[in-house]
Amino acid sequence: MESYEISANAKINLLLRICGKLDNGYHKLYTVMHEVDITDDITIDIDPDRPSDIVVICEGMEDIDPKKNLCYKACDRFYARLHKKLVEEGTRERIVFPYTEIRLVKRIPSQAGMGGGSSDAAAVILALQDHFVNPFDEEELNSMAVNVGADVPFFLYGGTCLCEGVGEVITVLDNIPKWPLLIVKPPVGVSTPRCFAEADRMALVEFDRDSYRRLYEDIVAADGDADRIAGVIAANRDLFVNDLQAPGISEVPVIADIIRDLEGAGALLSLMTGSGSAVFGIFRSGEDAARAEKAIKESGRYDDCAFYRI
Numbered sequence: 001m002e003s004y005e006i007s008a009n010a011k012i013n014l015l016l017r018i019c020g021k022l023d024n025g026y027h028k029l030y031t032v033m034h035e036v037d038i039t040d041d042i043t044i045d046i047d048p049d050r051p052s053d054i055v056v057i058c059e060g061m062e063d064i065d066p067k068k069n070l071c072y073k074a075c076d077r078f079y080a081r082l083h084k085k086l087v088e089e090g091t092r093e094r095i096v097f098p099y100t101e102i103r104l105v106k107r108i109p110s111q112a113g114m115g116g117g118s119s120d121a122a123a124v125i126l127a128l129q130d131h132f133v134n135p136f137d138e139e140e141l142n143s144m145a146v147n148v149g150a151d152v153p154f155f156l157y158g159g160t161c162l163c164e165g166v167g168e169v170i171t172v173l174d175n176i177p178k179w180p181l182l183i184v185k186p187p188v189g190v191s192t193p194r195c196f197a198e199a200d201r202m203a204l205v206e207f208d209r210d211s212y213r214r215l216y217e218d219i220v221a222a223d224g225d226a227d228r229i230a231g232v233i234a235a236n237r238d239l240f241v242n243d244l245q246a247p248g249i250s251e252v253p254v255i256a257d258i259i260r261d262l263e264g265a266g267a268l269l270s271l272m273t274g275s276g277s278a279v280f281g282i283f284r285s286g287e288d289a290a291r292a293e294k295a296i297k298e299s300g301r302y303d304d305c306a307f308y309r310i
């Protein structure tokens with residue numbers, strides 16, 4: 001038996017623009033995803049001596065159908081595509097895949113817009129790619145990933161990436177610093193399909209990709225200097241937009257209160273991430289983020305929220 005122990009990071013969307021809708025109902029996006037240090041732990045045991053099966057075990061989520069878990073889906077797709085590839089190449093006629101047990105310890109909040117399930121799924125794909133000694137090229141991995149979920153391709157790369165298409169056209173953005181963050185997650189989540197459906201009822205807002213290119217260059221040129229980055233964010237505040245935020249707020253109104261209070265407590269910028277319901281604030285320093293966390297907690301208005309300071 002071989003065992004893999006992996007940790008899978010969460011993400012936030014530093015901005016998210018909707019560019020249009022495809023015939024299959026998915027939306028074309030222009031979004032910058034940024035890895036954050038909140039992690040799920042994943043253990044994968046691969047045992048060819050046991051009967052072939054895929055088993056997903058997630059503590060605290062026993063009542064959810066494991067086959068609906070994105071890790072199950074990722075593993076199942078990986079084996080199906082590997083089977084097809086080996087048969088097409090004439091390497092084998094029939095392959096029996098090994099017993100594969102995936103155990104999850106979840107810390108990334110769900111229904112938060114932080115990509116927990118997608119990150120776990122990408123980690124499974126990468127572990128299997130390693131176990132079977134790199135059977136797929138980058139394009140094949142990417143297409144498998146987007147088939148599991150629109151956010152999954154990003155997690156094959158991590159770091160900070162511009163994600164276009166439905167999420168699978170990836171441009172790695174180097175040299176984006178890890179800013180001090182405070183993330184607040186209300187107890188209720190937002191349903192992603194409902195959030196996109198609500199966005200469809202709102203008018204699409206045009207945006208200029210060149211402005212985003214210049215913003216990226218300005219951030220890199222600030223070279224990690226907190227004052228310069230604060231200046232760049234302030235000067236480009238109107239570019240930090242999440243087109244899913246208004247739909248998210250219409251479903252979970254407290255999101256608007258959290259954004260207002262994070263900005264009131266000194267955040268350079270506060271936005272909902274992805275389809276919500278988590279909200280992040282970017283701060284000039286870790287001390288500023290800690291002060292904001294204290295002030296917001298002391299207001300007593302968010303006792304039922306989860307806080308993550310990174």
Ligand code: C5P
Binds near residue numbers: 027029151194196
């Ligand atoms: O691919 P994933 O399962 O993460 O998507 C969840 C839902 O979010 C989809 O069923 C779809 O309604 C919506 N979605 C979308 N366009 C995207 C990503 C997700 O419409 N680019």
